[in-house]
Structure formats: C-alpha cells, structure tokens
Amino acid sequence: MRLLLVSACTFAFSGGAALAQDQQQPANAMEEELSERGVNYARDDSTQDRARNYARDAQRIAQRRESEGEDEDAPLPLGEAVIVDNSRRSGPDN
Amino acid sequence: MRFLLVCLSLVAALAIAPTAQAESNSEPVDAFSLREMADFSKQIEQELASRGAYVAMVFRTGRQRSQLPGEIRYTHGAFWVYAPVPTLGGGTQYGYAVYNLYHEIDPVTLSGLYQDWPLDFTRGDSVGQVGVIIPNREMQRRILDVIASPYFEALHHPEYSLLSNPADERFQNCTEFMLDVVSSAIWQTASREQIKVNIDAYFRPTRVQLNVFQRFLAPLTDARLRFDDQRDGIRTATFASLADFMLAFDLADEDQIFEIDAPYSRAEDMVYRGGEAAATAVD
Numbered sequence: 001m002r003l004l005l006v007s008a009c010t011f012a013f014s015g016g017a018a019l020a021q022d023q024q025q026p027a028n029a030m031e032e033e034l035s036e037r038g039v040n041y042a043r044d045d046s047t048q049d050r051a052r053n054y055a056r057d058a059q060r061i062a063q064r065r066e067s068e069g070e071d072e073d074a075p076l077p078l079g080e081a082v083i084v085d086n087s088r089r090s091g092p093d094n
Numbered sequence: 095m096r097f098l099l100v101c102l103s104l105v106a107a108l109a110i111a112p113t114a115q116a117e118s119n120s121e122p123v124d125a126f127s128l129r130e131m132a133d134f135s136k137q138i139e140q141e142l143a144s145r146g147a148y149v150a151m152v153f154r155t156g157r158q159r160s161q162l163p164g165e166i167r168y169t170h171g172a173f174w175v176y177a178p179v180p181t182l183g184g185g186t187q188y189g190y191a192v193y194n195l196y197h198e199i200d201p202v203t204l205s206g207l208y209q210d211w212p213l214d215f216t217r218g219d220s221v222g223q224v225g226v227i228i229p230n231r232e233m234q235r236r237i238l239d240v241i242a243s244p245y246f247e248a249l250h251h252p253e254y255s256l257l258s259n260p261a262d263e264r265f266q267n268c269t270e271f272m273l274d275v276v277s278s279a280i281w282q283t284a285s286r287e288q289i290k291v292n293i294d295a296y297f298r299p300t301r302v303q304l305n306v307f308q309r310f311l312a313p314l315t316d317a318r319l320r321f322d323d324q325r326d327g328i329r330t331a332t333f334a335s336l337a338d339f340m341l342a343f344d345l346a347d348e349d350q351i352f353e354i355d356a357p358y359s360r361a362e363d364m365v366y367r368g369g370e371a372a373a374t375a376v377d
Contacts, residue, residue, distance in 0.1 A: 030128060033127075033128045033129055034128065034129060034132050036129075037129070037132050037133065037136070040179070040181040040182070040183065040185075040187050041181060041182035041183075042179055042180070042181060042182070042211070043179075043180040043181055043182050044180070047209075048207065048209075048246075048247060050209060051191065051193060051207075051209035051241070051246075052241070052242055052243075052246070054175055054177035054179070054191040054209070055175055055177070055238055055241040055242035055246075056242045057177045057178055058148050058149070058175050058176050058177050058238055058242075059235075059238050059239070059242055061148070061176070061177075061178070062148050062234075062235070062238070071146075072146060072231050073145060073146040074146050075143055075144045075145075075146060076143040076146055076147075076148075076176055076188065077143070077188050078139055078140060078143040078188050078189060079179075079187035079188050079189050080136070081187060082132045082135065082136065082211075082212075082213050083179055083181070083187060083189050083211045083212070083213070084211055084213060084214075085210065085211065085214075
C-alpha cells in the first residue's frame with residue numbers, strides 16, 4: 001500500500017516538477033535557432049491597451065479593404081518572421 | 095479495508111487531476127523543437143491569412159489526448175486577431191496577435207487576460223495539432239468590436255475553474271471566456287448575467303464523465319477543479335461544443351471549422367464533425 005501511495009504521489013508531482021522547470025531560453029539562443037525563419041520583436045510589451053489597439057487596427061484594415069472593394073475572402077498579407085515579445089511571453093511565468 | 099478504500103480513492107483522484115486538465119496557463123510545454131513550433135505557428139497563421147480571417151478561435155492541447163477525458167480534445171483556446179505589429183526595429187509586420195485567458199501560477203484559482211503571439215501558443219502544444227473556428231464575416235466584425243472595447247475586460251471573470259459550467263456565473267475558463275465574448279457579440283450585451291441566461295437557453299455544453307471518486311476527490315489534489323457551479327454531472331464548453339454552437343446558429347460555415355496538423359503531428363486523424371458535441375451534450 002505504501003508503495004502504491006508513493007507511486008501515486010510521484011505521478012502527481014512529476015507533472016508539476018516538469019512544468020516548474022523553467023524553459024525560458026535566452027533571446028540570442030532563440031534568434032540563433034530561428035535564424036532561417038527570422039525573429040521580430042514587438043515594440044511594446046503586453047498590456048490590455050496594446051491588445052485593444054491591435055484589434056482596432058484589425059478593424060481599420062477590414063474597413064479599408066472593404067471600401068476598396070476587396071473580396072471578403074481574399075488572402076491577407078503576412079510577414080515571414082516570427083513575432084515575439086521582448087520578454088518572451090506575456091503570461092505569469094515571466 | 096476502509097483505509098484501503100480511501101487510499102485507492104486518493105490514487106483515483108490523483109490520476110484524474112492531470113487527466114482532467116483543460117488548462118489555460120502560459121507555462122511552456124515545449125514538446126517539440128523551437129524551430130518546429132515556430133514553423134507550425136507560421137503554418138497556422140498562413141492558413142488563417144489565406145482564408146482572409148481577421149479573427150479566428152484557435153485551440154491547442156497541452157497534454158496527450160490519451161491523458162484527457164474522452165470528451166475533451168483541446169485544453170486551451172484563444173482568439174487570434176490579424177494586425178499590423180510595430181516591431182522593435184521600427185518596421186511593421188503583419189501577423190496574428192493572440193488573446194488568452196490564462197490562469198495565474200499562484201494562486202491557480204485566479205485568471206488574467208494576456209495577449210501574446212502564435213509561437214507562445216504553439217509552445218504549449220503537445221500533439222502538433224490545433225482546432226480552428228473562423229466565424230463568418232459579420233461575427234468577425236462583432237467579435238472585433240468586443241475585443242476592441244472595454245467590454246472585453248468586463249466579460250472576464252477572474253475566478254477560474256478548469257471545468258467551469260458555461261451557464262453559471264461563478265467560474266470561468268479560457269473556452270467559457272471565448273463563449274462569453276461570442277455571446278456578447280451575438281446579443282450585444284456585456285452583462286454576464288444576461289449572457290449566462292442566454293447560454294443556458296441556447297448553448298449545449300459538453301458533458302464530461304467523471305466517476306464519483308473523481309468528482310469528489312480530484313479537487314483535493316488540484317485546486318483548479320472546482321465543482322460548485324455544477325449540478326447533475328459536469329458540463330463545460332469545449333472546441334466541439336463551441337463549434338456546434340457556431341454552426342447551429344449560422345455564425346460560422348462548416349468549411350471554416352477544421353483542424354491543422356503540424357508536419358510532426360502525433361495526433362490521430364481529424365475527428366471533429368458537425369454535431370459531435372451534441373452527441374455528448376446535455377439536452
């Protein structure tokens with residue numbers, strides 16, 4: 001029984017321990033690994049203001065394309081580089 | 095004997111804690127190489143952009159499907175919004191910004207709204223597959239209106255539950271938040287009270303099967319499992335139930351609900367078909 005409990009606890013905690021290992025990567029290492037793809041850093045850090053502004057920009061683009069008579073399903077232009085935050089991630093694990 | 099039963103129950107509870115996770119946190123999983131995940135994030139962006147999507151709802155799973163209850167296919171969902179992104183170098187790059195509800199690391203029972211990027215999203219993916227719902231053009235406009243307004247934050251309820259009941263105001267998880275935003279866009283209200291009444295009437299949640307031990311003991315091992323908002327079984331919002339809702343009310347076309355596999359995908363073939371959630375949902 002003791003063995004059973006130890007196994008269960010090991011199982012329960014192993015997930016947490018794995019998650020707890022901070023996998024943050026130095027920025028230059030990331031750039032190196034993604035050198036072929038390219039990396040662009042967003043100018044601003046994550047805030048609700050920034051998020052709202054992006055949504056407003058999206059509204060403006062949609063309105064402009066519509067007024068220019070662009071087909072609704074026409075493909076949108078897209079950059080090739082990967083966009084990241086200067087701080088890598090905006091969530092609480094920063 | 096009683097001690098043995100208690101121990102076995104505890105083991106059952108410990109086992110469900112990780113398997114029941116429909117988690118929404120920003121902990122990186124990094125199951126694949128950074129390059130692979132970057133390519134996959136760009137593959138998703140290209141698919142959305144090629145379809146002319148300004149807004150999409152994208153879902154990932156941070157755990158192997160074998161570790162999840164059968165009814166749950168994805169563990170995190172977020173809005174992807176097309177935008178010109180000013181970059182540190184002084185230029186602008188067109189891409190997608192990702193709008194998440196993540197639970198906090200401490201305490202895990204509270205959540206926050208965080209905007210990050212496609213690579214952050216795919217770094218939390220464990221199987222190399224995402225589910226996508228692209229709302230129809232009118233719904234995209236309405237959802238953008240909500241995201242661009244203070245309503246977006248007003249709809250956030252920080253009390254987090256991994257398997258929150260979407261028809262109950264007490265808790266919210268990432269998928270329920272997305273449903274609340276969609277509901278706000280449909281009914282043009284920021285009142286969560288009104289939204290919950292409407293969700294109760296019109297949305298068919300996914301029913302998650304937990305046995306009695308899991309139901310009562312799992313919360314002891316994972317604080318995010320809070321069942322105070324559940325009655326007669328566990329009901330929650332999922333990719334499938336949200337997709338069915340969007341289809342049922344003509345908020346999205348069938349060909350705009352799909353899954354994308356990474357080249358290195360470990361996922362089985364696509365299983366989502368319209369009406370799938372209805373089979374497991376509550377009448």
